[in-house]
Structures are given as structure tokens and as C-alpha cells.
Amino acid sequence: MGSHDHGHNHSVDDPPTLHDIDKPGGVFLVYVVVLVLALVNIGLSASGGLGVIALPVQLAIASVQALFVAWFWMHMRRKDKVVSLTAVTSLFFVFIFYVLVLGDVLTRHRGGL
Amino acid sequence: MVSASHSSVLKHHFDNLEQQHSAERLGMWMFLATEVLFFSGLFVAYTVYRWLYPNEFGFASSHLILWIATVNTVLLITSSLTMTFAIRAAQLGQKTALIRYLLITAALGSGFMILKGFEYYTDVEERLVPGEIFRTEYAKAVEHQKHASASDTDHGDLQHWSAELAKHNAGKEIGQEGYIDPHKIQLFLMFYWIMTGIHGIHILAGLGCIFWLVQQAACNKIPRENYSTVEVVSLYWHLVDMIWLFLMPILYLAGAGMKG
């Protein structure tokens, strides 16, 4: 990926990726989705009905919001695979960080070396 | 084979604009990955302590100023919207629209910071600052609680957190079931101040970049071919927004599921 291809046909001065311009309607739709989810998140929690599943639900909603922002507004839907790989990899290592640290903290009551 | 023509936007070490834009975008995405890992240290630490001390964290969270957080969330999401429109304006070569959207974004971001400043000021007034300030305030409330009689009216929602906490803990030993340890509330407050503070610094940096873009656009340095400069800043801005979307629930909504 990224190896420069001499055979490609556009001249240097062509404004690139004109076909990649966002449609305003689409951008606004994402806005509405993300905003509504935020208000839902706050509303659900303020009502206090969730109990112990409150945190996972809140984080799940936040994750969906993040997915919309990344996929549409940050143009992850474009074809550059390295960008998606970068995002996924960073999240994977955050996951590892969480799992292995919590794996220690949550099992400490059993004793250690 | 040297590149065919020399655009003012194309940098010497790149072969063509597509390569340059692609590299700039990838560079910013990789920087965003480092930001995610940077904040992840805080998130992991927070999760550990929240698991260990759910009651204290819940109590402290419910005493933060939720309305400010709500308004700020709306401001930030809207600023991401206008930032996306700014890229579009740049791609279409619409200089006035570009500057307009950038300025609106900056205004929304500044609004966020102003409200945050007000929030911090209020928090300090309320003595929700870990360390000596918190300890003194709580000690005063405990003293007051000792001398309170049973007929003292319950101030309900207007009760100061220290009074509420002292009342809750009255008669309980440290470590007893239902005791909410004021020390661990300070731990939550550390996370509140540090996480929102670092996030705020990132917003300020973003505002700086946006103002720089406005200046560049005004000097005609952002023609259509150079739209990727706007896109690169917008990627950063969207990330700062996303971080807030995770920060806000864990700090302000952690009291959910507990009574008030």
C-alpha cells in the first residue's frame, strides 16, 4: 500500500478526491444521531433506573457515538486500510491494557507471591 | 522522473499531492492513536478505582454540575458538525464559508471552555478540591453534624455535599457497611480534575489550531488542493470530541443507579 504508481493518470494539479466531498444532508444526519444518543445517555442515567448495568450501557452508547463520528465525519469509510488498521490497533491495545490490569486487580483477593 | 509540474502546495519531498495528502492524513491518524493511548492510562486507572470504591465514586459524581456537562456536550458535538462542514467548504474552494465554519467551531469550543471555567470556579467555591481544602470542609461538616439536633430540617437537594456526607456517615465506623469514605471521594475528585483538565488543555490546543487555520485561509493559503490541512485539524478536533463523549458519562453519570 502506498507504493507510488507511475502509471496513474491524473496530473499533479488536479484537486484530488473531489468525489470524496461529504453530502451536507448526510453530515447533518450523523449530527442528529450523535446528539440524540448523548441526550439519551444523560436522560437514562438521570432517571436512575439502570442500577449496576449503568456503566456498560453508558459506555456502549458512547462507543456507538464514536463509531458514527469516526466512520462518517472522520472519513474512515474511505478506502485507506491503514487508517482503519491504526484505529483498530490502538483500540486493541487499550483493550489489552484494561484486561490485563483488571485481571490483576480483580483477582488480588486470592493472594499473591 | 521528477514530478511533472510544481504546485505551490506540493512539498518537495513528495511526488504528488495525493501522496502528500495521504501521508498527512495517516500521520494525524497515528497521532490520534497516541492520544487514545495517552487517555487510556487515565481510563484504566479510573476503572480500577471505580470497581474498588463504587459508593464513593457514585456519591462524588452525583455532586458534579450535570447541567454544565450537558450543555458542553451539545456544544462540542455541534462544533464537530461545523468542523466537518469546514472541510467541505475547503474542498469546494469556498473561502468565506470555510472561515465562517471555522469561526463557529472556535466559538463553540470557546463556549465549552468558558462554561468549564465557570464550572471549575463553582467547584472550588463548593470546596470540591482534593487535599487540604476538601478535608477541612468535611471536618467542619462533621463537627456541625455532631452538634445538629434531630429537629434540624433536612435541606434536601440544597444540602451541601459535606453536610450530606457527614449526615450519611453519622454514627458509622470507617469500613462499616454503608460508610462512604471521604478519602476515596478525593480519589474520584483527582480523576475529575485531572481528566477534565487534560481534556481542556487539548481543547485549547485545538482552538489554537483552528485560529491558525482561519489565519491561513484569510491569507489564501488554503486553496482547494490544500484542503487536507483543514481535514487534518478536524480529525484532531473530532477525537477530542469523542474523548469527551466517554469522559462525560464516567465522571458525571457515575451516580446513576445509586439513590441521588
Add this chain to the structure above:
Amino acid sequence: MSIVIDQPRFAAPVPPEPDPLPHHYLNNKYGILSWLLTVDHKRIGILYLISLTFFFTVGGIAAGLVRINLLSPNGAILTEDEYNRAFTAHGVVMLFLFLIPSIPAVMGNFFIPMMIGAKDLAFPKLNLASWYVYMIGAAFMVWSVLAGGIDTGWTLYPPYSSRYSHTNVTPGAFGVFITGFSSIMTGLNIMVTIHKMRCPGMTWGRLPLFGWALYATSFIQLLGTPVVAITLLLLMVERVAGVGIFDPAIGGDPVLFQHLFWFYSHPAVYIMIVPGMGVISETITCFSRKNVFGYKAVAWSSVGIAVVGFLVWAHHMFVAGISYYAAILFSFLTMLVAVPSAIKVFNWMATLYRGSITFQAPMLFTLAFLVLFTVGGVTGLFLATLGTDIHLHDTYFVVAHFHFVMVGGMVLAYMAALHFWWPKMTGRMYSDFWSRASAIIIFVGFFLTFVPQFVLGYLGMPRRYPNYPPEFQIYNVLSTAGASILGIGYLLPGFYLTLSLFFGEKAPANPWSATGLEWQTPSPPDTFNFDFTPQVVCGPYEYSIGVDQLGRTLPEPPGATGFVNKESNGVG
């Protein structure tokens, strides 16, 4: 497996052997500002080279103080307090100001663009900024040392570092924090460059293994360094504000600091060693005149080390209070991370087999690396094993283990890289005799310094202690004696390399008859590296058929007795 050589897509002829240039990157602009404001990746590499050499010397002096003090069972020249500051300074300076930047910042900056046929890195101004950030961070660390130093050990564990130490923890930690950003900038630059700026024909499968290694290193730099950044920030907040998240008084957990700290600091050791492994792949092929055995295995093992290296950090914490289950898991994962490193060593040995080996200085350093890194690596297994680690943790066994891999491994690889690429960077050849002598002196000195430390550790001498029982003195004296020999070995290159700048023979373009693209430019290269767009036609180590990556016949390789015979420097 058949060797693939592309037919060039264009009928363009392969450019001839490059002539020396009257104006090259070193002399095309003069003046201190042309260096301090340069965006040429090669000049920035040289700036780093000068800074790194200075800080290596500083760290070395700190090491000298430590070793001299250990000559006597009760501290020969330093008080206990001064001793704590000396070993902390040694650790902090050597790790953050030398080892972590070392090869990526000097040779990575200089050679990655050249190896992939590009004119510069993706972000030249960011590159210059990374050097300034490094220097600013270094300035803070120097300030903290000059103001009396830090006595916490380079690991800065709270609550001692956050509450009880009366030394300059905050500026020191801040300095480390700042240099971390330099590391991130360098890694980001190299990664984007390798992704987006490879010349035609340079597919991933033809990328020199040095490129794969630096790619893997950059991966670690990008993902790991931010975590230590936040950790140090939290530590500084705790120290300055008097209250923090690691403070047990408010429910904090000091072991959590260790988790956050080692999440970076373990992968950091792979930041240090993986570039060195990349260099070894380059030198071992060139000086055995043979293609590397198992290119794919070596390439992917770099990535493997980078990924698995993130899964093993708590092996530094086995006796710190983590749970049994975490300890068992991390012990298992730590054994796994040995596998990709071992794969590399096997492949390098197989590369040597039936090669046509000569023993110039780069090769001597390379062979020394193979021995010392392997020893260091296998001693890591004793530490990965839970039972033995209980006995060996925080003893000199650990000290010897990491010095074997970091000094016997990484510093020797750095020396190999310096000696391999010196002719290209400076346009001069250095003394063949003295370079070989220094390699041998370093090897001997190293052995003498650190083998006794394995014995000391096994016998139970704790690390960071200035006092020890009299029966350990013989080992400590041997170790210090070795350290003085090592010191001489390090001083020698300072002399002959510097002298070569003034009196050395002018270097031809390809003195070692190597295949990489960086050798297909004059020595020293032009500011923009290539005046044509390189078209790569084959893999990076086609020594056996004698072509470089442009498809041009290689010059006569250097004989066993010295450097390339200039008359027989083959042309096209």
C-alpha cells in the same frame, strides 16, 4: 525459492556508479543556523549523533562512579545518598537520552528515506522539532542532575518518589515526559514514511529488514510512550499537589503506578533492541555475502516482538503484590516473547552458514552481538520463571541480564551501525586496525564486567545496594576492572572516528559492496539523496548473484584484509 528480478518497466538505463560530489549534504550550506534550522533528515541524524554521544558519555561517567564505589564493601567514593543519585542518573540518562533514541533517531532518520528511495522523511519539520524536543527534555534532566540528582532509581516508584524523596523528582520526571514526545514524533515520521513514500518496485517484501525493524520499533513508540507520559504526569501531580491517585491515604494503589509504568517500560526495551536487530540483519548479510535466511520470518518476527512485547509487562512486578493468576499469566506470556527473538538468532546463524565471511569492525560487533544477546536473552528465562524470579528479582542477576541485552546487544549493534554506515554518512574511512581492536576490547571488557554480576545475583547480592558482604568483593572488583576495559573500548572510537573526519581516506560510494539503495548514492550523499527516482528490481540481499536493489552489479567485495580495493570498484 527462485530469485525474482523485475525487468524495468521503462527502458531507462540503470544509473552508473555515483561519482563523489563536490557539494553534498554536509557542505552545501555552511553556518550554525544551517544546521540548527535544517530540515534535511541526514543533518538531523547527525545532530542526534552528536547529542547522543554526549549523553552516552554522561551516562558512562555515572556508571564509572557506581562501579568505582562498588570496589569496597562499604562504598569507596560515594556516600549512600550520592550512590542512589549516581545509579539513578546512570539509568535515566542511558535509557531515555541514549538507548531509546539511538538507532531510530540517528540511523533511522538518516537511512530510512535513502533505503526506500525517498527524498526525505514524510514530515521534515516534525523531524527537526523532535530533536529540539529531545534537547529540551534533556535540559530538564540535566538541570535535575546538576541540582543534586534524583535518588529514586530510574523507575521512580511512588510513594517514595511522590512523597518521601527530597530530591528533584519533578524536573527529572518532566524531562523524561518531554523526551517521550520526541520518541513519538520520530516513530510517527518513520511509520508514515515507510507506508507512503516507498519508491517504485519497493514492495513490503523487498523492504530491507532494517526498515521492518524500524517499522516495528515505531509501532511500539507510538502505542507505548503515551502511557508513560500520562503516568509521569500523574506522578508529578501527586508530588506537586501533595495528593494523587497512587496515594494509599486516599485509597490509591502504588502497584497501579507500576502497571502503568511498565506498560510502557517493558515495550521500551524492545524499542531499544529491535532497531539493533535490524542493523544486525544488514551487516550479517553484507559481511557473509549471502542473502538472509528466512527473510519473511525475520521480518514478521520484528512485528511479533512488537506485539507480544506489550503483553508481558508485569514480569517486572511478580513480587510487588500482584495476584497469583496475573503472575502465572504474565510468566507464560513472557516465555512467548522469547520466541520471535530466538527465531531471529537462528536465522542469522543460518545466514552465516556457508557465507563468505570477513571480519571488518561492523562484523566483529555483529558477531559479538550474537553471542552477548543470546546469553542475555536466555538468562531472561530464569527471570520469567516465577519460582526462580522470587530468588533473583532485584538482584545483580537482573542487572547482568539487562546489561547483556542492552549493552552487549543494543550498544554493540549501535557500534556496528556506526561503523557500517560511517563511510556513507561522512565520506571517510576509519582505521581498520583500531576499529577491530576496539570491538575486541569492548567484547572482552564487557564479559569481564557482567559475568561476575550473574554470579553475584545468584549468590543474592541485591541491586542498588552500595554495601555488600566482604566475600562478594572479588566479583565486584572483577566487574569494575572489566568496566575500565569497557571504558577504554568505548573511548577508542571517539578517537579514530573523529580522526577519520580529518585524516581518513575518502570513502567510495559502496565500500562494503552492499546491496541497499542507500549505497547507490555518493558518499556523503546529496541533500536530496537521489537525482533520479530509484526503481527497485529485486529483494534487498541478493549478494549471491551480486546485484544491488537497482539491478546493478555489485563492486568487488572487501577482502579479508581491509576495505574495498578502489581500482576494482565495478561499474554498472
